[in-house]
Amino acid sequence: MVAWGVLAYNLLVIVWGAYVRASGSGAGCGRHWPLCNGEVLPRSRGMQQLVELSHRATSGLAMLGVFGLAIAVHRVVPRGHRARRASLWSSALMVGEALVGAGLVLFELVAHDASAKRALSIVLHLGNTFLLLAALCITAWTLRHEPALPEGAHAPKESANVSRSMRSASSRSSHARGSGAAWLLGTTLVAVLLVGASGALAALGDTLFPARSLAEGFAAEMSPLAHGLLRLRIVHPFVALPTAALVFASASYVRMTSEAPRARWLAGAVTVAFGLQFALGITNVMLLAPIGIQLLHLFMAELVWILLVLMTWERLRGYR
Helix, strand or coil: CHHHHHHHHHHHHHHHHHHHHHCCCCCCCCCCCCCECCECCCCCCCHHHHHHHHHHHHHHHHHHHHHHHHHHHHHHCCCCCHHHHHHHHHHHHHHHHHHHHHHHHHCCCCCCCCCHHHHHHHHHHHHHHHHHHHHHHHHHHHHHHCCCCCCCCCCCCCCCCCCHHHHHHHHHHHHHHHHHHHHHHHHHHHHHHHHHHHHHHHHHHHHHCCCCCHHHHHHHHHCCCCCHHHHHHCHHHHHHHHHHHHHHHHHHHHHHHCCCHHHHHHHHHHHHHHHHHHHHHHHHHHCCCCHHHHHHHHHHHHHHHHHHHHHHHHHHCCCC
Protein backbone atom coordinates (compact mmCIF):
# COMPACT_ATOMS: atom_id res chain seq x y z
CA MET A 1 0.00 0.00 0.00
CA VAL A 2 2.91 2.35 0.70
CA ALA A 3 4.19 1.98 -2.86
CA TRP A 4 0.75 2.80 -4.30
CA GLY A 5 0.57 5.81 -1.98
CA VAL A 6 3.94 7.08 -3.26
CA LEU A 7 2.72 6.65 -6.84
CA ALA A 8 -0.56 8.48 -6.16
CA TYR A 9 1.24 11.34 -4.43
CA ASN A 10 3.60 11.75 -7.38
CA LEU A 11 0.61 11.90 -9.74
CA LEU A 12 -0.75 14.85 -7.77
CA VAL A 13 2.63 16.59 -7.66
CA ILE A 14 2.95 16.30 -11.44
CA VAL A 15 -0.50 17.81 -11.94
CA TRP A 16 0.40 20.64 -9.56
CA GLY A 17 3.55 21.23 -11.57
CA ALA A 18 1.38 21.65 -14.65
CA TYR A 19 -0.61 24.28 -12.77
CA VAL A 20 2.64 26.14 -12.06
CA ARG A 21 3.30 26.24 -15.82
CA ALA A 22 -0.28 27.07 -16.82
CA SER A 23 -0.57 29.88 -14.26
CA GLY A 24 2.79 31.40 -15.20
CA SER A 25 4.12 30.92 -11.67
CA GLY A 26 7.39 29.22 -12.60
CA ALA A 27 9.34 32.45 -12.11
CA GLY A 28 7.84 33.06 -8.67
CA CYS A 29 11.18 32.47 -6.95
CA GLY A 30 13.31 34.21 -9.55
CA ARG A 31 16.49 32.64 -10.87
CA HIS A 32 17.19 30.80 -7.63
CA TRP A 33 17.13 27.08 -6.79
CA PRO A 34 16.69 25.49 -4.29
CA LEU A 35 16.38 28.85 -2.49
CA CYS A 36 13.54 31.21 -3.34
CA ASN A 37 14.77 34.68 -4.35
CA GLY A 38 17.94 33.90 -2.44
CA GLU A 39 16.11 33.10 0.81
CA VAL A 40 14.96 29.94 2.53
CA LEU A 41 11.67 31.55 3.60
CA PRO A 42 11.20 34.73 1.54
CA ARG A 43 9.38 37.62 3.21
CA SER A 44 7.54 38.78 0.09
CA ARG A 45 4.84 36.22 -0.63
CA GLY A 46 2.94 37.03 -3.81
CA MET A 47 0.59 34.45 -5.30
CA GLN A 48 3.07 33.27 -7.94
CA GLN A 49 5.74 32.87 -5.30
CA LEU A 50 3.43 30.84 -3.07
CA VAL A 51 2.49 28.56 -5.97
CA GLU A 52 6.14 27.97 -6.88
CA LEU A 53 7.14 27.46 -3.24
CA SER A 54 4.37 24.93 -2.70
CA HIS A 55 5.45 23.04 -5.80
CA ARG A 56 9.04 22.88 -4.57
CA ALA A 57 7.91 21.70 -1.13
CA THR A 58 5.62 18.99 -2.51
CA SER A 59 8.31 17.92 -4.99
CA GLY A 60 10.81 17.60 -2.15
CA LEU A 61 8.41 15.38 -0.24
CA ALA A 62 7.89 13.30 -3.39
CA MET A 63 11.65 12.76 -3.66
CA LEU A 64 11.87 11.69 -0.02
CA GLY A 65 8.97 9.30 -0.59
CA VAL A 66 10.62 7.66 -3.61
CA PHE A 67 13.97 7.33 -1.85
CA GLY A 68 12.29 5.97 1.28
CA LEU A 69 10.37 3.44 -0.81
CA ALA A 70 13.58 2.20 -2.44
CA ILE A 71 15.26 1.78 0.95
CA ALA A 72 12.26 -0.08 2.37
CA VAL A 73 12.02 -2.37 -0.66
CA HIS A 74 15.70 -3.30 -0.39
CA ARG A 75 15.35 -4.03 3.31
CA VAL A 76 12.17 -6.08 3.12
CA VAL A 77 12.20 -7.77 -0.30
CA PRO A 78 14.74 -10.54 -1.04
CA ARG A 79 17.33 -10.31 -3.79
CA GLY A 80 16.13 -11.16 -7.25
CA HIS A 81 12.67 -9.64 -6.80
CA ARG A 82 11.75 -7.33 -9.65
CA ALA A 83 10.56 -4.59 -7.29
CA ARG A 84 14.14 -3.98 -6.14
CA ARG A 85 15.37 -2.97 -9.59
CA ALA A 86 12.23 -0.97 -10.34
CA SER A 87 12.61 1.00 -7.10
CA LEU A 88 16.22 1.83 -8.00
CA TRP A 89 15.09 3.12 -11.39
CA SER A 90 12.46 5.20 -9.61
CA SER A 91 15.12 6.84 -7.47
CA ALA A 92 17.40 7.55 -10.45
CA LEU A 93 14.56 9.05 -12.47
CA MET A 94 13.47 11.16 -9.50
CA VAL A 95 16.96 12.67 -9.43
CA GLY A 96 16.55 13.38 -13.14
CA GLU A 97 13.21 15.02 -12.42
CA ALA A 98 14.82 17.34 -9.87
CA LEU A 99 17.68 18.24 -12.22
CA VAL A 100 15.30 19.13 -15.05
CA GLY A 101 13.18 21.24 -12.70
CA ALA A 102 16.26 23.03 -11.39
CA GLY A 103 17.45 23.66 -14.94
CA LEU A 104 14.14 25.25 -15.89
CA VAL A 105 14.53 27.76 -13.06
CA LEU A 106 18.27 28.43 -13.29
CA PHE A 107 18.15 28.99 -17.06
CA GLU A 108 14.91 30.99 -16.72
CA LEU A 109 12.94 28.68 -19.01
CA VAL A 110 9.71 29.62 -17.24
CA ALA A 111 6.88 32.16 -17.26
CA HIS A 112 6.69 33.79 -20.72
CA ASP A 113 9.84 32.28 -22.21
CA ALA A 114 9.01 30.87 -25.67
CA SER A 115 12.46 29.69 -26.75
CA ALA A 116 13.38 26.43 -28.44
CA LYS A 117 15.35 25.55 -25.28
CA ARG A 118 12.19 25.67 -23.24
CA ALA A 119 10.33 23.51 -25.76
CA LEU A 120 13.13 20.94 -25.64
CA SER A 121 13.19 21.02 -21.83
CA ILE A 122 9.42 20.45 -21.75
CA VAL A 123 9.81 17.34 -23.91
CA LEU A 124 12.66 16.02 -21.75
CA HIS A 125 10.65 16.74 -18.60
CA LEU A 126 7.63 14.88 -19.96
CA GLY A 127 9.71 11.87 -20.98
CA ASN A 128 11.47 11.65 -17.61
CA THR A 129 8.16 12.07 -15.75
CA PHE A 130 6.47 9.27 -17.66
CA LEU A 131 9.43 6.94 -17.15
CA LEU A 132 9.36 7.76 -13.43
CA LEU A 133 5.68 6.85 -13.28
CA ALA A 134 6.41 3.60 -15.13
CA ALA A 135 9.10 2.62 -12.63
CA LEU A 136 6.91 3.50 -9.66
CA CYS A 137 3.88 1.59 -10.91
CA ILE A 138 5.99 -1.49 -11.72
CA THR A 139 7.46 -1.31 -8.21
CA ALA A 140 4.00 -1.21 -6.66
CA TRP A 141 2.57 -3.84 -9.03
CA THR A 142 5.30 -6.41 -8.51
CA LEU A 143 5.21 -5.94 -4.76
CA ARG A 144 1.49 -6.69 -4.84
CA HIS A 145 1.29 -9.46 -7.44
CA GLU A 146 4.64 -11.27 -7.51
CA PRO A 147 5.64 -13.55 -4.63
CA ALA A 148 8.72 -12.70 -2.59
CA LEU A 149 10.62 -15.97 -3.03
CA PRO A 150 13.46 -16.63 -0.60
CA GLU A 151 16.93 -15.92 -1.95
CA GLY A 152 18.04 -18.79 -4.18
CA ALA A 153 14.52 -20.17 -4.58
CA HIS A 154 12.85 -20.59 -7.95
CA ALA A 155 9.34 -20.78 -9.29
CA PRO A 156 7.89 -24.32 -9.57
CA LYS A 157 9.20 -26.24 -12.56
CA GLU A 158 7.11 -27.99 -15.16
CA SER A 159 5.92 -31.48 -14.49
CA ALA A 160 8.54 -34.08 -15.42
CA ASN A 161 6.08 -36.08 -17.54
CA VAL A 162 5.92 -33.38 -20.25
CA SER A 163 7.94 -34.59 -23.20
CA ARG A 164 11.02 -32.68 -24.34
CA SER A 165 9.67 -32.31 -27.89
CA MET A 166 6.40 -30.83 -26.67
CA ARG A 167 8.29 -28.35 -24.47
CA SER A 168 10.53 -27.36 -27.38
CA ALA A 169 7.61 -26.76 -29.76
CA SER A 170 5.70 -24.85 -27.11
CA SER A 171 8.79 -22.74 -26.38
CA ARG A 172 9.26 -21.83 -30.05
CA SER A 173 5.60 -20.92 -30.44
CA SER A 174 5.60 -18.88 -27.24
CA HIS A 175 8.76 -17.04 -28.31
CA ALA A 176 7.23 -16.11 -31.67
CA ARG A 177 4.05 -14.82 -30.04
CA GLY A 178 6.05 -12.98 -27.38
CA SER A 179 8.25 -11.31 -30.00
CA GLY A 180 5.23 -10.04 -31.94
CA ALA A 181 3.56 -8.80 -28.77
CA ALA A 182 6.75 -7.07 -27.67
CA TRP A 183 7.01 -5.17 -30.96
CA LEU A 184 3.36 -4.13 -30.92
CA LEU A 185 3.25 -3.09 -27.27
CA GLY A 186 6.67 -1.45 -27.37
CA THR A 187 5.63 0.59 -30.40
CA THR A 188 2.45 1.60 -28.60
CA LEU A 189 4.37 2.80 -25.55
CA VAL A 190 6.71 4.89 -27.73
CA ALA A 191 3.75 6.32 -29.63
CA VAL A 192 2.03 7.35 -26.38
CA LEU A 193 5.25 8.99 -25.21
CA LEU A 194 5.41 10.94 -28.47
CA VAL A 195 1.79 12.05 -28.28
CA GLY A 196 2.42 13.05 -24.66
CA ALA A 197 5.38 15.18 -25.77
CA SER A 198 3.30 16.85 -28.49
CA GLY A 199 0.56 17.44 -25.92
CA ALA A 200 3.05 19.10 -23.55
CA LEU A 201 4.16 21.42 -26.35
CA ALA A 202 0.54 22.16 -27.26
CA ALA A 203 -0.20 23.02 -23.61
CA LEU A 204 2.82 25.33 -23.54
CA GLY A 205 1.53 26.99 -26.69
CA ASP A 206 -1.89 27.43 -25.09
CA THR A 207 -0.24 29.12 -22.11
CA LEU A 208 2.00 31.46 -24.09
CA PHE A 209 -0.37 32.23 -26.96
CA PRO A 210 -3.97 31.97 -25.66
CA ALA A 211 -6.75 32.35 -28.22
CA ARG A 212 -10.07 34.08 -27.68
CA SER A 213 -11.89 31.84 -30.17
CA LEU A 214 -11.33 28.71 -32.23
CA ALA A 215 -11.22 30.76 -35.41
CA GLU A 216 -8.61 33.11 -33.97
CA GLY A 217 -6.51 30.23 -32.74
CA PHE A 218 -6.64 28.41 -36.08
CA ALA A 219 -5.75 31.59 -37.97
CA ALA A 220 -2.78 32.19 -35.67
CA GLU A 221 -1.54 28.63 -36.17
CA MET A 222 -1.78 28.84 -39.97
CA SER A 223 -0.16 32.25 -40.25
CA PRO A 224 3.23 32.23 -42.06
CA LEU A 225 4.52 34.44 -39.22
CA ALA A 226 3.34 32.05 -36.51
CA HIS A 227 5.70 31.13 -33.69
CA GLY A 228 7.05 27.60 -33.77
CA LEU A 229 5.02 26.58 -30.71
CA LEU A 230 1.84 27.68 -32.46
CA ARG A 231 2.72 25.54 -35.46
CA LEU A 232 3.45 22.59 -33.18
CA ARG A 233 0.13 23.05 -31.40
CA ILE A 234 -1.79 21.95 -34.47
CA VAL A 235 0.34 18.79 -34.76
CA HIS A 236 -0.96 17.28 -31.52
CA PRO A 237 -4.43 16.22 -32.76
CA PHE A 238 -2.94 14.61 -35.87
CA VAL A 239 -0.47 12.65 -33.74
CA ALA A 240 -3.21 11.64 -31.29
CA LEU A 241 -5.50 10.09 -33.93
CA PRO A 242 -3.20 7.28 -35.16
CA THR A 243 -1.97 6.75 -31.61
CA ALA A 244 -5.56 6.17 -30.49
CA ALA A 245 -5.98 3.50 -33.17
CA LEU A 246 -2.73 1.85 -32.08
CA VAL A 247 -3.70 1.86 -28.39
CA PHE A 248 -7.12 0.34 -29.10
CA ALA A 249 -5.53 -2.29 -31.38
CA SER A 250 -2.95 -3.21 -28.74
CA ALA A 251 -5.58 -3.50 -26.03
CA SER A 252 -7.72 -5.71 -28.28
CA TYR A 253 -4.71 -7.88 -29.06
CA VAL A 254 -3.97 -8.40 -25.37
CA ARG A 255 -7.61 -9.27 -24.63
CA MET A 256 -7.63 -11.87 -27.42
CA THR A 257 -4.23 -13.47 -26.84
CA SER A 258 -3.59 -13.30 -23.11
CA GLU A 259 -4.63 -16.08 -20.78
CA ALA A 260 -3.95 -13.97 -17.69
CA PRO A 261 -7.11 -12.39 -16.23
CA ARG A 262 -5.15 -9.38 -14.97
CA ALA A 263 -3.79 -8.62 -18.45
CA ARG A 264 -7.28 -8.80 -19.97
CA TRP A 265 -8.70 -6.56 -17.25
CA LEU A 266 -5.94 -4.02 -17.78
CA ALA A 267 -6.58 -4.08 -21.53
CA GLY A 268 -10.22 -3.18 -20.92
CA ALA A 269 -9.18 -0.41 -18.52
CA VAL A 270 -6.76 1.01 -21.10
CA THR A 271 -9.53 1.13 -23.71
CA VAL A 272 -11.95 2.97 -21.41
CA ALA A 273 -9.33 5.36 -20.02
CA PHE A 274 -7.95 6.29 -23.43
CA GLY A 275 -11.47 6.89 -24.74
CA LEU A 276 -12.12 9.30 -21.87
CA GLN A 277 -8.74 10.94 -22.45
CA PHE A 278 -9.53 11.46 -26.13
CA ALA A 279 -12.87 13.03 -25.27
CA LEU A 280 -11.14 15.33 -22.78
CA GLY A 281 -8.69 16.38 -25.48
CA ILE A 282 -11.55 17.41 -27.77
CA THR A 283 -13.21 19.26 -24.90
CA ASN A 284 -9.95 21.04 -24.11
CA VAL A 285 -9.69 22.31 -27.70
CA MET A 286 -13.34 23.35 -27.93
CA LEU A 287 -13.19 25.29 -24.63
CA LEU A 288 -9.86 26.96 -25.56
CA ALA A 289 -7.78 25.08 -22.99
CA PRO A 290 -9.00 26.31 -19.58
CA ILE A 291 -6.55 25.45 -16.83
CA GLY A 292 -8.93 23.04 -15.08
CA ILE A 293 -9.45 20.94 -18.24
CA GLN A 294 -5.71 21.03 -18.94
CA LEU A 295 -4.98 19.56 -15.53
CA LEU A 296 -7.66 16.89 -15.87
CA HIS A 297 -6.36 16.07 -19.35
CA LEU A 298 -2.86 15.61 -17.94
CA PHE A 299 -4.11 13.45 -15.08
CA MET A 300 -5.92 11.16 -17.52
CA ALA A 301 -2.80 11.01 -19.68
CA GLU A 302 -0.85 9.82 -16.63
CA LEU A 303 -3.53 7.24 -15.82
CA VAL A 304 -3.58 5.93 -19.39
CA TRP A 305 0.22 5.64 -19.35
CA ILE A 306 0.22 3.71 -16.06
CA LEU A 307 -2.46 1.29 -17.23
CA LEU A 308 -0.69 0.78 -20.55
CA VAL A 309 2.64 0.09 -18.81
CA LEU A 310 0.99 -2.44 -16.48
CA MET A 311 -0.88 -4.09 -19.36
CA THR A 312 2.40 -4.44 -21.25
CA TRP A 313 4.15 -5.77 -18.15
CA GLU A 314 1.49 -8.40 -17.49
CA ARG A 315 1.45 -9.50 -21.13
CA LEU A 316 5.21 -9.75 -21.51
CA ARG A 317 6.78 -10.07 -18.08
CA GLY A 318 4.01 -11.08 -15.71
CA TYR A 319 4.85 -13.71 -13.11
CA ARG A 320 4.45 -17.23 -14.40
